[in-house]
Amino acid sequence: MQRQRTKPKPVDELRPRVRSELADASELLLCLDFDGTLAPIVEDPDEAEPTDRVEDVLDAITTEPEVTTAVVSGRALADVRERVDGPRIYAGNHGLELERGDSVAVHPVARKRGARIDAVCEVLEVALDPVPNAHIENKRLTATVHFRSVPEPARPQVRRLTREAVSRFGGDGLELSDGKAILEIGPAIDWGKGNAVEMLIADGADGTLPVYIGDDVTDESAFGAVEPDGIGVRVGDDAPTAASGRVRSPEAVADLIEWFATDGLERVRDGPTGQP
Ligand SMILES: O=P(O)(O)OC[C@H]1O[C@H](O[C@H]2O[C@H](CO)[C@@H](O)[C@H](O)[C@H]2O)[C@H](O)[C@@H](O)[C@@H]1O
Numbered sequence: 001m002q003r004q005r006t007k008p009k010p011v012d013e014l015r016p017r018v019r020s021e022l023a024d025a026s027e028l029l030l031c032l033d034f035d036g037t038l039a040p041i042v043e044d045p046d047e048a049e050p051t052d053r054v055e056d057v058l059d060a061i062t063t064e065p066e067v068t069t070a071v072v073s074g075r076a077l078a079d080v081r082e083r084v085d086g087p088r089i090y091a092g093n094h095g096l097e098l099e100r101g102d103s104v105a106v107h108p109v110a111r112k113r114g115a116r117i118d119a120v121c122e123v124l125e126v127a128l129d130p131v132p133n134a135h136i137e138n139k140r141l142t143a144t145v146h147f148r149s150v151p152e153p154a155r156p157q158v159r160r161l162t163r164e165a166v167s168r169f170g171g172d173g174l175e176l177s178d179g180k181a182i183l184e185i186g187p188a189i190d191w192g193k194g195n196a197v198e199m200l201i202a203d204g205a206d207g208t209l210p211v212y213i214g215d216d217v218t219d220e221s222a223f224g225a226v227e228p229d230g231i232g233v234r235v236g237d238d239a240p241t242a243a244s245g246r247v248r249s250p251e252a253v254a255d256l257i258e259w260f261a262t263d264g265l266e267r268v269r270d271g272p273t274g275q276p
Pocket residue numbers: 033034035036037040041042043044045046048072073074075076137144146148179180181182184216218
């Protein structure tokens with residue numbers, strides 16, 4: 001049963017529950033969003049990268065045999081793979097592509113709608129050309145229209161032109177959604193990060209504790225996939241979310257990953273008989 005959206009607690013307040021879930025667990029599945037979680041939000045999406053500290057703590061935790069790490073991003077799989085090294089699993093395009101071991105699975109309907117994504121991007125390249133700093137990221141299965149650096153008065157025009165292009169060239173096969181200073185264009189199908197995370201949970205051994213850390217709208221379905229048996233942590237303020245915990249920033253995400261790699265893993269190894 002999925003958790004209702006409520007105010008998340010600071011993760012320190014959740015620590016007793018997390019310790020007890022870890023003590024009952026045999027393994028940890030740690031799923032991590034990229035932008036706004038491992039990498040601070042920046043003006044230019046091409047410049048986004050994990051902090052040095054995040055890289056260090058990821059290096060440490062990815063070598064632990066009881067931990068499986070996965071990056072679950074809205075970026076194209078090939079793009080996010082280039083930006084963060086180490087995790088065993090990568091999901092791109094909000095879960096529409098999933099790399100596990102040597103195999104990459106792509107949602108078949110999304111693959112078919114790729115031609116429409118290309119058509120909308122081509123049209124938008126021309127339509128948005130006069131708008132200062134509007135930028136289109138064609139991720140093949142989905143696309144993102146960036147307006148973080150677009151002057152405020154021109155933003156409604158970006159929304160209108162994008163809506164028109166999607167409805168004209170996407171028909172009912174594509175849909176629009178909001179993100180952080182972006183509009184996401186994707187196939188109108190019932191599939192998101194949460195479905196990819198559910199597949200990873202199903203792959204895990206019995207007794208695996210799933211944890212998901214993310215900061216944006218599309219992370220909500222992934223929080224729903226891990227809660228209430230696992231733990232969702234939202235990066236940001238205390239706005240209602242399906243995650244039960246929150247941290248403030250990617251720096252705090254690094255602290256939390258480090259905690260899982262040290263104290264957290266000790267609980268897993270000690271089992272239920274360890275100190276509370
Ligand atoms: O699921 P994520 O890994 O969080 O990806 C979501 C989108 O992130 C990127 O855009 C966001 O980050 C940019 C760089 O910090 C920022 O400029 C932009 O305003 C943010 O929305 C990425 O470019 C998109 O493709 C992802 O869908």
